Amino acid sequence: MKDEIFVTKAVLPPFEEYIEEIREIWDTRWLTNMGKKHERLEEKLKDYLKAERLSLMCNGHLSLELCLQALGLTGEVITTPFTFASTTHAIVRNGLKPVFCDIEEETYTLDPEKIEGLITEHTSAILPVHVYGNVCDVRRIQEIAERHHLKVIYDAAHAFGVEVNDRGIGSFGDASIFSFHATKVYNTIEGGAVCFSDEELGERLYQLKNFGIMGPEEIEAIGANAKMNEMQAAMGLCNLRYVDENIRKRRVLWELYQEQLSGLEGLILPRRARHIKSNYAYFPVVFDPDVFGCGRDEAAERLADKGIHVRKYFYPLTSDFHCYLGYLDPGDTPVARKISENVITLPLYPELEPETVVRICREIRQMKQI
Numbered sequence: 001m002k003d004e005i006f007v008t009k010a011v012l013p014p015f016e017e018y019i020e021e022i023r024e025i026w027d028t029r030w031l032t033n034m035g036k037k038h039e040r041l042e043e044k045l046k047d048y049l050k051a052e053r054l055s056l057m058c059n060g061h062l063s064l065e066l067c068l069q070a071l072g073l074t075g076e077v078i079t080t081p082f083t084f085a086s087t088t089h090a091i092v093r094n095g096l097k098p099v100f101c102d103i104e105e106e107t108y109t110l111d112p113e114k115i116e117g118l119i120t121e122h123t124s125a126i127l128p129v130h131v132y133g134n135v136c137d138v139r140r141i142q143e144i145a146e147r148h149h150l151k152v153i154y155d156a157a158h159a160f161g162v163e164v165n166d167r168g169i170g171s172f173g174d175a176s177i178f179s180f181h182a183t184k185v186y187n188t189i190e191g192g193a194v195c196f197s198d199e200e201l202g203e204r205l206y207q208l209k210n211f212g213i214m215g216p217e218e219i220e221a222i223g224a225n226a227k228m229n230e231m232q233a234a235m236g237l238c239n240l241r242y243v244d245e246n247i248r249k250r251r252v253l254w255e256l257y258q259e260q261l262s263g264l265e266g267l268i269l270p271r272r273a274r275h276i277k278s279n280y281a282y283f284p285v286v287f288d289p290d291v292f293g294c295g296r297d298e299a300a301e302r303l304a305d306k307g308i309h310v311r312k313y314f315y316p317l318t319s320d321f322h323c324y325l326g327y328l329d330p331g332d333t334p335v336a337r338k339i340s341e342n343v344i345t346l347p348l349y350p351e352l353e354p355e356t357v358v359r360i361c362r363e364i365r366q367m368k369q370i
Helices: 015-028 036-048 060-070 085-092 112-118 138-148 199-209 230-240 243-261 296-305 334-340 354-369
Strands: 053-057 076-079 097-100 123-127 151-155 175-179 192-196 213-215 283-287 343-346
Touching: 015 036, 015 230, 036 053, 036 230, 053 060, 053 199, 060 085, 060 151, 060 175, 060 192, 060 199, 076 085, 085 097, 112 138, 123 138, 138 151, 192 199, 199 213, 243 283, 243 354, 283 296, 296 343, 296 354
Parallel strands: 076 097, 076 123, 123 151, 151 175
Antiparallel strands: 053 192, 175 192, 283 343
């Protein structure tokens, strides 16, 4: 296992630092229910993400599911099939119908040109996804939403710390949700958050994540349990101290991949927009099998044989999931399908050695020569 290279690796703070952070929890025995760690992390993340308001949750999925519920949506939600299962599941589990829109070929995010043709009298919201840290066309999506009186909820699970013209990515739309899963740029072991500006939405989110409890004898709504506990919050406080340093390390590796793989015909590399402050969350490469000489699946198998584990991310499209066959209309999304069938994400995490990146790229270049 020592020589195996995995696609990601969880970031952890120094062991002693985490122990010191949780020491107070042993003294107070306050393990959950919005304790001091929770309150402190909520404030620090609100500042870091440049968000007006922020509500912590136990994971990213419930952040999205409860946000959709809190907004009181009905009918149809326009979204992308090029995403993780959580996005589509959260829509369906709220009794809403996902309507799948195609993506842009360069950013892999929702294509604004295709949105309006999918809007009907039943549409209540647009749910775009910032993919790999690439940012959706937030300006055009907002214009469309305002013209048709629709809510906009961004799935920003990949976009922690990303900014557009110095504006935090969580400040766009009616709400943005983040995932703090162990595999993300920033983690609280598991965890998530909703960023928003409307105070009433915050009150509704609080009700939903805490059983509807608003006082010792007051249950004002039918709620769930999505509270972040103190151990998660303590990990978040520790990891937040290192997130900028870890993003810098990611950038070095991301740029090394670019240097090592540029010029390979049949291999499409990610691009970085000038007005975006990136988090370098992933390094996706898309194979053109007719030009490169082998397809994505064969490349992934060859790399695995060398102990290099990549990820077909996202594959399959959520519209193709077995649980949705015959239940949801997969829509006409040829770009999403093409990318899904030809993309892999390469190993990328702060502890990855530059020499290992060079080795991975050497293996890929050798495939081109075969």
